[in-house]
C-alpha cells in the first residue's frame with residue numbers, strides 16, 4: 001500500500017484494489033486465512049522466506065492455535081470462537097472537536113507449534129488448561145492512532161485500507177462480503193456529527209457510547225493493565241508510579257479536553273462527575289488564537305516554550321519590590337495575578353511577545369485546573385488525581401504547572417499523576433464497551449508494549465498514520481537517506497530540570513522544539529498475550545524489578561547508547577549475511593540500522609519516552625527492531641558452526657569429568673559453565689577475542705584462567721547443599737530449572753554437563769531457553785537437536801532425554817509415542833516466552849510457569865539473565881546465578897571487579 005499520507009492523490013478505490021491484491025497474494029502464500037504480521041497490518045507483502053514466526057519476543061504460545069483448530073483433547077480449551085468475533089468490528093473511535101482517536105485490534109499470527117516434544121513435556125508437567133479461563137480471550141494487538149478531525153477523510157481512508165470497518169472474519173477473508181450491519185463503537189461529539197459520513201463512505205453505523213463511561217472505563221483499564229502507565233512530573237522529572245490494584249479507588253479523574261471534567265471514580269462503572277470547569281484546553285486555544293494569531297494548538301504550545309510570562313503576569317516580587325512573601329510561603333516568582341501587569345503597562349497587544357502571551361495563558365489555565373482539581377479531591381477525601389485528555393499532550397511545562405498547583409495547595413498531601421495514553425481514554429473505553437472480547441480483566445503480565453517504527457516522522461513531526469507495510473517503511477527510510485536528511489528521533493524535548501523551579505520559573509528555551517503529542521511513538525502497540533504468566537517462584541512479584549541497571553541515570557544511558565551504537569554495524573553485517581546477503585537483505589539491514597538508531601536517539605533525548613527504561617528493554621528493542629525488518633535469526637550460522645565444534649569435543653570432556661571425584665567434578669562443572677559463558681557475540685570484548693583463535697582454543701584458555709576465588713564466590717555453600725559435609729548426604733533437588741544462555745560451547749560444554757550431573761543425582765532437569773532468537777542465544781526450538789546429538793555419546797543424557805520426550809526419533813519407535821522410562825529422571829526443554837538476551841520474570845510462558853511449580857532449584861546463566869536482569873531477584877527456592885562479566889564498566893559497577901571476572905552467587909532458600 002503506497003503511503004496514504006505521502007500520496008494524497010490515492011483514493012479509496014486505489015486502496016481497495018491494492019488491498020484486495022495483497023489479500024489474495026497472502027492467502028495464496030500462507031494457504032490459510034492470513035493473520036497479521038509483525039508489522040501488525042493486514043496489507044503487507046508476504047515475507048520472502050514463507051511464513052515465519054516472528055511476531056514478537058513474547059509469542060503467544062498456544063492459545064490461538066487451540067482456538068482455530070479446536071483442540072478436542074483438552075477439557076476446557078481456551079478458544080477463540082469464530083462466531084464471537086465475526087459480527088463485531090474491533091475498532092473504536094473517539095471523535096473529538098480537534099482530534100479523532102482510534103483504537104483497533106489486530107489478531108495475532110498463529111504461533112503455536114504443537115509438536116510431539118511439547119506435548120510430552122506438557123503431559124510430564126501436568127499442564128492442562130486448568131489455570132486458564134473458561135471463556136475466550138483474543139490474543140492480538142491494540143493499536144493507537146490519531147488524526148486531526150479536520151482531516152477526517154484521511155481517517156476514513158485509513159480505516160478502509162486496513163479494512164477495520166469489516167467484521168473480524170471478513171477482514172481476514174477477502175472473499176467474504178463486508179457485513180452491511182457492522183456497528184462501530186464511537187464516543188465524543190463527532191460520533192453524532194459524522195455518523196452519516198461513516199454510513200456513506202464505509203457503510204457502517206456508529207454506536208454511540210457515553211463519553212464519561214468511556215473515559216472511566218479507559219482509565220480503569222490502563223491503570224490496572226499497563227505497568228508503567230501513570231507517572232508524576234515535577235520540576236522536569238518524570239517518575240513512573242506503580243499503583244496497587246487494591247488501592248486504586250477512589251481516585252479523581254480530570255479530563256482536560258476543550259472543557260474540563262472532574263470525575264470521582266469508585267470502581268469499574270462506578271463514578272460520578274463531581275465538578276468541572278469551562279476554562280480548559282478550548283480556552284487556551286481560543287484565547288491564544290485571538291491574542292497571538294497562532295494557526296494551531298501545537299504552534300501555540302510551541303510558542304510558550306520560548307516565552308517569559310514575567311512580562312505580562314504580575315508576580316509577588318513585582319508587588320514586594322523583588323522580595324519573597326515568605327510569611328505565607330510565596331516566592332518572588334509566584335504569579336500574583338495572571339495578566340496583571342497589562343493593567344499598569346501602557347502597552348497594546350502588539351507590544352507583547354506572542355511567546356509570553358502563550359506562556360502566561362498556559363500557566364493561568366493549567367494552574368487553575370490543578371487548583372480546582374485539588375479542591376475537589378480535598379472535598380471528597382481523595383489522595384490521587386489522574387490528569388488525562390489531549391490538552392496535556394505530554395507537554396512538560398503543562399504537567400509541571402499542574403503538579404505544582406496540586407502539590408502547593410495540598411502541602412504535599414495529594415499527588416498529580418499523568419497517563420501515557422492520556423489522549424486515548426475515551427477511545428479505549430469505547431473499545432472496552434464491545435461485549436465478549438474478554439479483555440476486561442487482562443493483567444499487566446499479559447500485555448507487552450512494543451514500539452515499531454510505526455510512523456513516518458522527520459523534523460520532529462509525525463506525518464500521518466503508522467506505516468504498516470515493510471516495503472513502505474524501508475522506502476521511507478531510504479527516501480530520507482537519499483535526501484541526506486537525517487531521520488530525527490520524533491520530537492526531542494528539553495532535558496530534565498529545565499522546565500522551571502516549582503513550576504514557576506520560566507522554562508529555558510530549547511530552540512523551540514517541543515516534545516508534544518506528536519510523538520506517536522510514545523505509546524506503542526499493546527500486544528495481548530493471554531498465555532503469559534508471572535514466574536511463580538518469584539519471592540515477591542510486587543517488588544520484583546528485573547533490571548539491575550536503571551537507565552534513567554543519564555550517564556549510564558549514554559554509555560550503553562555508545563556500546564549499542566558501536567555494535568550496530570557488526571550486527572547489520574551478520575543480519576544481512578544470515579539472509580544470504582541479497583539486495584533485499586541489504587535494504588532491510590540499512591532500514592533496521594536507521595530505525596534502531598532513531599529509537600536510540602529518541603531515548604537519549606527522553607529515556608522515559610517508552611515507559612520505564614532499563615538495559616533489558618534496550619536490548620530487547622534491538623531484537624524487536626531486527627524482527628520488524630524481518631531478520632529471523634542473525635546468528636543462525638554462527639550458532640550452528642559453534643554447536644558442531646563443541647559437540648565434537650563433548651565426549652572427551654565427559655570422559656574427563658567421569659574420571660574425577662564428586663567434589664572435583666562439581667567444581668570443574670561450575671568452572672566449565674563460567675568459562676564457556678565467554679562465547680557471547682553480544683559483547684564487544686569477546687567478539688574481538690574470537691579473531692584470535694578457534695572456539696576450542698578460547699574455551700581452553702578461558703578454563704585455564706578460572707582462578708578461585710571468583711569475584712563473587714558462593715561455591716562452597718552450593719557444594720555443601722549438593723554434596724553435604726562429612727557423612728551427611730543431603731537429598732537431591734527434586735527439579736532444577738536451568739535458564740540457558742548462548743548456543744555453542746556455552747550450552748554444550750557448560751550447561752549440558754551440569755544438567756547431566758544433576759540428572760545423575762536424581763534431579764529432574766528443565767532446560768529453559770528463549771522462544772525466539774536473540775544474538776547467539778540458543779532457542780528452545782534448537783535445543784532438542786543439540787541434546788539428541790549429545791545423547792549419542794552419553795547414556796545418562798540419552799535416558800533422561802527419552803524420559804523427557806526430547807528424543808522424538810526414539811519415541812516414534814514406541815507405540816504410544818511416549819515411553820515412561822522409570823530408570824531415569826527426565827530432561828525436558830521449555831521455552832521462556834521471550835526473545836531477548838535478558839529475562840523479565842513477570843512475563844514468562846505458561847509452560848515455564850507450569851514447570852516452575854515443582855522446582856526447588858533454579859540456575860540462571862549468563863550476563864543477560866543473571867546480571868543485567870535478576871541479579872537482585874529473590875526466589876522462593878534455591879537459586880544459583882552464574883556468569884562471566886564481559887564488560888569492564890559492568891564489572892566495576894556491579895562487583896567492583898574487572899572484565900572476565902566471574903560471578904557464582906548462590907542464594908539458598910532460608
Ligand SMILES: CC(C)(COP(=O)(O)O)[C@@H](O)C(=O)NCCC(=O)O
Pocket residue numbers: 563619677679680681682683684685741742775837861862863864865868886887888
Ligand atoms: C548482550 C549481553 C547481555 C549478552 O550476554 P550473555 O547473556 O550472553 O552472557 C552482553 O553481551 C552485553 O551486555 N553486551 C554489551 C556490552 C559489551 O559489548 O561490552
Ligand SMILES: [Mn+2]
Pocket residue numbers: 680741742775776777837862864
Ligand atoms: Mn547470550
